[in-house]
């Protein structure tokens with residue numbers, strides 16, 4: 247590794263050591279990968295096989311190789327094609343700046359499609375103006391791929407990347423800097439770091455410092471292929487944090503195998519969301535891995551006025567009762583009422 251990469255890895259470990267009381271072991275764990283490691287399972291050559299150490303910028307290409315097969319795409323339209331092209335242009339630039347080369351033969355249908363889906367789907371249908379997206383939190387951000395289109399397509403957007411695993415975190419750091427948008431990382435200045443949820447560009451935080459995100463400041467939280475791989479204690483904790491940081495009515499976008507694949511425990515994320523003030527707005531009725539990789543869902547932190555508007559008021563109930571009685575009496579009930587009013 248280059249000296250600056252070794253120094254980056256060290257800054258991550260220093261921040262973790264400094265913050266140890268805020269970062270209990272369950273919060274910094276990637277349960278799925280730890281399970282694989284215990285079983286001495288490794289990926290084939292060319293893919294990162296140990297996420298608990300940093301291998302330098304070359305790991306970026308290894309992360310991209312993790313997307314091993316061409317992905318299905320039921321959307322397959324001009325919007326997706328344009329996003330894939332924009333994603334590739336950015337990634338070619340980032341990767342070249344690191345002295346590396348993209349695998350152009352497979353990029354579009356793997357990395358490109360993944361990026362395009364996660365940029366298009368959370369904003370694919372009309373929503374009220376109050377649900378517009380200015381600030382996003384990408385939890386479990388991989389090598390940081392989602393920042394490519396989210397910041398590339400909207401120069402005013404505030405993108406917050408969050409992770410707790412040394413390999414992912416350090417790659418995110420390099421990738422975010424490589425994108426060339428304004429970027430601030432907690433591990434560079436842990437004592438002075440302040441998160442501004444309105445600042446354009448990228449802000450990078452470890453999981454154990456989610457407290458730095460102000461309450462009700464985020465429009466969209468994204469968890470793509472993350473929650474099924476974590477322990478339920480962490481998932482419960484983070485859903486509590488997502489609820490705190492989201493604005494009322496804010497969106498929580500999840501794309502994963504919807505718990506048909508659940509390598510950690512049997513925690514029911516969907517039941518937990520329903521019981522904790524989230525409302526399911528969208529769940530694609532599609533076949534996992536045939537029409538798209540993972541089932542996209544959008545939950546919303548319930549907006550009290552929306553929930554209240556679903557309940558019949560007492561006035562609506564009384565008005566309906568009057569109509570029912572009037573129907574039973576062939577219109578006699580209302581006629582009598584009118585006569586009585588006329589006499590009064």
Ligand SMILES: C[S@@+](CC[C@H](N)C(=O)[O-])C[C@H]1O[C@@H](n2cnc3c(N)ncnc32)[C@H](O)[C@@H]1O
Pocket residue numbers: 272273274275276277385386387388389391408409410411414415453469470471472475476480
């Ligand atoms: C399967 S990868 C998905 C990456 C990314 N969302 C994507 O779609 O490309 C799972 C991600 O969860 C992250 N992760 C694992 N344990 C975590 C933890 N305790 N806190 C935050 N992120 C974690 C990993 O580092 C990795 O970035």
